[in-house]
Amino acid sequence: MDSLAGLAHGFAVALSFENLLLAFLGCFLGTIIGALPGLGPSNGVAILIPLAFTLGLPATPALILLTSVYYGAMYGGRISSILLNIPGDEPAVMTTLDGYPMAQQGRAGEALALSGYASFVGSFFATWGLVFLAPLLVKLALLFGPAEYFALYALAFATLGGIASRNQAKAALAAALGLGIAMIGVDGQTGVPRFSFGQVHLYDGINFLVAIVGLFALSEVFVFLENRGTSEEEEAGERPPLGRLTPPWSMLKRTSGAVGRGTIIGFISGVLPGAGASLGSFLSYSIEKRVSDGKKTFGTGDPRGVAAPEAGNNAAAGGALVPMLALGVPGSGTTAVLLAMLLALNITPGPLLFQSNPDVVWGLVAALFIANFMLLALNIPLVGMFVRVLLVPTKYLMPAVAMISFVGIYGISGSTFDMVVMVLFGLLGWLLRKLDVPLVPVIMGVLLGNQMEANLRRAMTISNGDWTTLVSSPLSIALWTLAIVGFIAPIFVGRFFRRPAANTPEAEGADPD
Secondary structure, three states: OHHHHHHHHHHHHHOOHHHHHHHHHHHHHHHHHHHOOOOHHHHHHHHHHHHHHHOOOOHHHHHHHHHHHHHHHHHHHHHHHHHHOOOOOHHHHHHHHHHHHHHHOOOHHHHHHHHHHHHHHHHHHHHHHHHHHHHHHHHHHOOOOHHHHHHHHHHHHHOOOOOOOOOHHHHHHHHHHHHHHHOOEEOOOOOOEEOOOOOHHHOOOOOHHHHHHHHHHHHHHHHHHHHOOOHHHHHOOOOOOOOOOOOOHHHHHHHHHHHHHHHHHHHHHHHOOOOHHHHHHHHHHHHHHHHHOOOOOOOOOOOHHHHHHHHHHHHHHHHOHHHHHHHOOOOOHHHHHHHHHHHHOOOOOOOOHHHHOHHHHHHHHHHHHHHHHHHHHHHOOOHHHHHHHOOOOHHHHHHHHHHHHHHHHHHHHOOHHHHHHHHHHHHHHHHHHHOOOOOHHHHHHHHHHHHHHHHHHHHHHHOOOOHHHHHOOHHHHHHHHHHHHHHHHHHHHHHHHOOOOOOOHHHHOOOOO
């Protein structure tokens, strides 16, 4: 009942003209960002963080804008996947398997409308899961001490790659790099500068917003500069006809089971730290294929192959907010970026957030419900307009991304040194992408490294240096067990769950199992 009262309070906060306008703007921009191949929700939110600060938005409106962008980008990722066979982001990879064949059959409009419906159902019920599950996790989090929090952060890092990880060693390397970056600055306990190389500007450490915008947004610009003139931009000029823009009732009825199963699987995947929408999308498609594909129609334009992954990845997007708000541990790459935004606003996610900042939390949750209905209203009648966004050449988009990044970061810090650091992080992100090293572990290391170190030191101080305190409670033992299993399991069973890469023969028609 407390959750429902909090939600009612949240609607009182969210239902203002300013917040509704920001939610609409976020949904609109997010859908466009999601439709553009390669950007995705993480980059979209990272690009718009400087804009939120430049506009001087308070905490609640800023978060409403960015989470609406998050949900909108998850919706929009399906547009290029269905029309061009180019996933807008990684979770949309599975949508290409049946969405693109439907488009080739002249049913692109039906596929887009069906995916919008499935996305709405997944997001809507995942948001209800957030309403009821996050307060329960808060009660559990009150049992956590320094040792348990250290184990929880270790669990988050251990499961960063997820069960579908292609290379756990690279994920571990990226996490170590992020933790190393977090150590830059003056040691809070001893007062000794670490890795500052005599630069006074580094005494306060690396600004995580600078790191995020550089790694995500600027690295995208560098990737474009490297690949300019490739065929992807030429491909964007051709698209199949949309056809009918509303799915028949028989199709909705036939896909209802796939949507329901995808919603449940996706939400569970989102709640697990480090799993996120990519795994939710893959598992939803894979399990639905095993359950429903008696006639071997998946991969040839089966509507259930569109509905299941779309419900799964959007439900995972809502589920990933649960550990971020309740425990302060991101459930996905995009929620890691949102966590950085919270910290920049001097709001600490975790057990006390629901008591100390109820307006922020419940206003955000209410705005998610509003954003879902806005997206449903936008994505059906305006799908033709969003499709035309795909015709905009990338050479016009990337300068805008770079301009927003530089102006926004300078507006936040007023420091040219931070702009240089942002460019260095952009080059680092570009290099890591070339080496196929994931960026999310780096960001999580930067965000959680100081808290992880502080809890370890606190636990050691309380126990007078006794390391066994890290495994002295049943809760910490359970967390360490999950961390070990979560890191080792992909090495042995990951190949059975691994996502096919986009635009490969496996992705376009072969059995993904």
